[in-house]
Amino acid sequence: xxxxxxxxxxxxxxxxxxxxxxxxxxxxxxxxxxxxxxxxxxxxxxxxxxxxxxxxxxxxxxxxxxxxxxxxxxxxxxxxxxxxxxxxxxxxxxxxxxxxxxxxxxxxxxxxxxxxxxxxxxxxxxxxxxxxxxxxxxxxxxxxxxxxxxxxxxxxxxxxxxxxxxxxxxxxxxxxxxxxxxxxxxxxxxxxxxxxxxxxxxxxxxxxxxxxxxxxxxxxxxxxxxxxxxxxxxxxxxxxxxxxxxxxxxxxxxxxxxxxxxxxxxxxxxxxxxxxxxxxxxxxxxxxxxxxxxxxxxxxxxxxxxxxxxxxxxxxxxxxxxxxxxxxxxxxxxxxxxxxxxxxxxxxxxxxxxxxxxxxxxxxxxxxxxxxxxxxxxxxxxxxxxxxxxxxxxxxxxxxxxxxxxxxxxxxxxxxxxxxxxxxxxxxxxxxxxxxxxxxxxxxxxxxxxxxxxxxxxxxxxxxxxxxxxxxxxxxxxxxxxxxxxxxxxxxxxxxxxxxxxxxxxxxxxxxxxxxxxxxxxxxxxxxxxxxxxxxxxxxxxxxxxxxxxxxxxxxxxxxxxxxxxxxxxxxxxxxxxxxxxxxxxxxxxxxxxxxxxxxxxxxxxxxxxxxxxxxxxxxxxxxxxxxxxxxxxxxxxxxxxxxxxxxxxxxxxxxxxxxxxxxxxxxxxxxxxxxxxxxxxxxxxxxxxxxxxxxxxxxxxxxxxxxx
Amino acid sequence: xxxxxxxxxxxxxxxxxxxxxxxxxxxxxxxxxxxxxxxxxxxxxxxxxxxxxxxxxxxxxxxxxxxxxxxxxxxxxxxxxxxxxxxxxxxx
Numbered sequence: 001x002x003x004x005x006x007x008x009x010x011x012x013x014x015x016x017x018x019x020x021x022x023x024x025x026x027x028x029x030x031x032x033x034x035x036x037x038x039x040x041x042x043x044x045x046x047x048x049x050x051x052x053x054x055x056x057x058x059x060x061x062x063x064x065x066x067x068x069x070x071x072x073x074x075x076x077x078x079x080x081x082x083x084x085x086x087x088x089x090x091x092x093x094x095x096x097x098x099x100x101x102x103x104x105x106x107x108x109x110x111x112x113x114x115x116x117x118x119x120x121x122x123x124x125x126x127x128x129x130x131x132x133x134x135x136x137x138x139x140x141x142x143x144x145x146x147x148x149x150x151x152x153x154x155x156x157x158x159x160x161x162x163x164x165x166x167x168x169x170x171x172x173x174x175x176x177x178x179x180x181x182x183x184x185x186x187x188x189x190x191x192x193x194x195x196x197x198x199x200x201x202x203x204x205x206x207x208x209x210x211x212x213x214x215x216x217x218x219x220x221x222x223x224x225x226x227x228x229x230x231x232x233x234x235x236x237x238x239x240x241x242x243x244x245x246x247x248x249x250x251x252x253x254x255x256x257x258x259x260x261x262x263x264x265x266x267x268x269x270x271x272x273x274x275x276x277x278x279x280x281x282x283x284x285x286x287x288x289x290x291x292x293x294x295x296x297x298x299x300x301x302x303x304x305x306x307x308x309x310x311x312x313x314x315x316x317x318x319x320x321x322x323x324x325x326x327x328x329x330x331x332x333x334x335x336x337x338x339x340x341x342x343x344x345x346x347x348x349x350x351x352x353x354x355x356x357x358x359x360x361x362x363x364x365x366x367x368x369x370x371x372x373x374x375x376x377x378x379x380x381x382x383x384x385x386x387x388x389x390x391x392x393x394x395x396x397x398x399x400x401x402x403x404x405x406x407x408x409x410x411x412x413x414x415x416x417x418x419x420x421x422x423x424x425x426x427x428x429x430x431x432x433x434x435x436x437x438x439x440x441x442x443x444x445x446x447x448x449x450x451x452x453x454x455x456x457x458x459x460x461x462x463x464x465x466x467x468x469x470x471x472x473x474x475x476x477x478x479x480x481x482x483x484x485x486x487x488x489x490x491x492x493x494x495x496x497x498x499x500x501x502x503x504x505x506x507x508x509x510x511x512x513x514x515x516x517x518x519x520x521x522x523x524x525x526x527x528x529x530x531x532x533x534x535x536x537x538x539x540x541x542x543x544x545x546x547x548x549x550x551x552x553x554x555x556x557x558x559x560x561x562x563x564x565x566x567x568x569x570x571x572x573x574x575x576x577x578x579x580x581x582x583x584x585x586x587x588x589x590x591x592x593x594x595x596x597x598x599x600x601x602x603x604x605x606x607x608x609x610x611x612x613x614x615x616x617x618x619x620x621x622x623x624x625x626x627x628x629x630x631x632x633x634x635x636x637x638x639x640x641x642x643x644x645x646x647x648x649x650x651x652x653x654x655x656x657x658x659x660x661x662x663x664x665x666x667x668x669x670x671x672x673x674x675x676x677x678x679x680x681x682x683x684x685x686x687x688x689x690x691x692x693x694x695x696x697x698x699x700x701x702x703x704x705x706x707x708x709x
Numbered sequence: 710x711x712x713x714x715x716x717x718x719x720x721x722x723x724x725x726x727x728x729x730x731x732x733x734x735x736x737x738x739x740x741x742x743x744x745x746x747x748x749x750x751x752x753x754x755x756x757x758x759x760x761x762x763x764x765x766x767x768x769x770x771x772x773x774x775x776x777x778x779x780x781x782x783x784x785x786x787x788x789x790x791x792x793x794x795x796x797x798x799x800x801x
Binding site for chain 1: 713716717720724730731734735750751753754755756792796797
């Protein structure tokens with residue numbers, strides 16, 4: 001066996017996969033990345049890593065990478081390889097022409113949480129100063145936008161209250177709608193370590209995940225609730241807290257609005273939220289709801305970690321508020337070992353939220369309708385800005401179908417594979433006159449694009465990521481961009497081509513602008529991050545090296561707020577035609593739509609999306625393990641292979657969405673959260689039917705067309 | 710072109726009614742104000758205009774009463790210029 005050659009270079013950088021944001025040493029040999037070594041000094045991971053960050057890096061040099069800008073007039077034509085100047089000029093001309101014919105607001109942009117803070121900031125700036133509207137959104141729209149809304153409403157800040165290490169001081173850990181051992185594995189290991197040390201664990205999840213039960217770690221209480229009943233169950237836990245007077249009167253009096261608490265207590269304390277009423281609705285034991293409430297309230301240090309199982313519902317924002325209310329009532333905010341913490345999906349979802357990629361907010365979570373805030377940006381950018389909210393991403397697609405939205409600049413997103421109700425997204429894409437896609441590969445969305453701008457991976461550029469604990473870490477260029485430009489340089493060129501002059505020599509200059517215009521980042525500089533390793537916002541004159549725990553003395557609005565969280569069942573219902581409830585998620589070895597991980601050796605661990613189904617539901621349909629099955633919902637159908645599983649209860653099925661050919665989002669609906677339009681991925685009524693192999697030949701998937709040299 | 714709603718009205722009605730559902734447990738004045746604040750500061754003005762046009766044209770039979778009341782407040786608010794906020798709705 002050959003002896004591996006010793007790397008000749010090593011640079012510390014940050015993993016771009018999940019929201020843990022592990023520090024790595026990227027080691028190179030002959031100008032190529034050859035290993036990713038977990039960085040022991042990394043404050044998010046302390047030298048640990050998962051199989052994605054550690055092994056799934058060679059996608060960056062995969063032969064599928066597009067290395068030349070591409071354009072075409074119509075999506076049924078082959079691509080033409082062109083120069084950067086021609087592609088950028090073509091994109092700008094098309095956008096300006098659409099705006100001239102259909103109005104300023106007929107185009108928009110979406111930024112990517114796989115890109116850096118600096119790049120996200122520049123895309124939202126592009127929308128506001130070059131497109132001259134607020135049609136800008138980010139991919140947290142379809143994952144954690146309810147976090148920003150729900151935590152802002154209750155605690156006053158739409159972000160995790162703790163640092164990851166805080167979990168090591170928790171006595172009780174409440175995990176809701178998350179499976180950190182697969183979705184956020186390095187944090188999941190830390191959580192399990194604390195459980196091994198004696199912390200009590202409560203899990204709310206329809207599935208018996210590895211977090212619920214694995215070697216050395218099992219939940220004290222597992223509420224395997226029926227999908228769609230989160231708010232009812234969380235209100236029922238609150239009911240027990242209220243009726244058994246388990247709340248912290250002193251905390252409520254000193255830190256919250258007492259009248260709001262009373263209003264909330266009257267709502268959740270009503271008999272309709274008693275465990276004996278809610279338990280049967282959610283198909284869980286009422287006594288388990290009581291045990292969960294008593295454990296959490298007793299603490300003395302109880303903490304909440306949650307994921308997309310909370311947010312991706314028609315009451316996603318309400319669910320997040322339930323968690324905020326519960327923590328406030330029990331006094332579990334503002335110190336080590338407690339708090340409310342979203343486990344963010346992509347590496348820079350928190351950054352995407354912080355830096356103004358919203359149609360209604362500038363960076364720092366400030367409303368575009370606020371004249372004082374808006375004028376501060378107008379002074380900084382020397383331009384008059386749109387005073388009204390723009391369209392959210394799902395509304396951009398709705399408007400495209402309605403014929404009023406004609407062009408979009410997409411930075412590093414693949415909505416055709418990742419967004420719900422695929423047919424609707426495809427119809428929107430087909431309806432647009434110009435889709436400009438900036439990505440590494442010809443994705444599913446590329447099939448509907450007119451301009452393809454080849455982007456750069458996180459190994460090919462400088463910048464920063466903000467992880468799920470508000471930690472800003474450096475992303476460092478290891479190798480040169482394969483297509484010649486970093487993503488931030490592409491956006492700068494496009495902005496200039498649209499007529500707004502923009503110039504930065506280095507992303508560090510963008511960070512200086514972020515610091516000038518975003519209060520929580522006021523003290524953030526590359527020099528500071530380089531000196532201390534990483535910095536958690538808020539970072540300002542009061543906290544020059546950042547802040548580990550939020551809300552210690554006061555909340556951003558002074559006192560915290562209780563919100564009224566009435567349970568409103570989703571319109572998506574199981575019935576005789578669609579008797580099962582589908583919920584979706586991820587596995588450890590693959591990442592989101594799989595654009596990167598599918599192009600690495602990680603496919604050895606998971607090579608296709610499977611449908612987990614209980615033995616009871618499978619037997620009732622004549623399905624055995626490995627059978628191809630048709631999964632049909634009210635909006636579409638697809639074919640997957642069945643995997644009999646004890647992780648799902650009868651009545652519930654589960655799949656992942658890592659592989660384009662499985663078209664998992666052909667069956668998810670466009671129902672969405674009331675406050676944010678975050679899609680309801682977690683509840684889709686379906687029927688599952690065994691199919692013969694000849695029926696499994698699905699519609700041919702459009703593949704990336706050949707590129708004319 | 711200008712007569713075409715930016716998004717299909719059925720979708721806007723469904724979204725607006727969901728907002729109404731959330732604010733339903735609040736006292737009536739807070740309920741209307743909460744819905745108004747949300748529509749005013751989170752919705753594209755063309756979406757608000759399409760909702761109001763629909764309300765005028767149909768009387769809002771498919772809208773929750775609280776949503777109809779709040780939508781009408783949008784017209785008054787344009788003169789008042791109330792600032793956006795997060796958190797619980799404020800009384801009237």
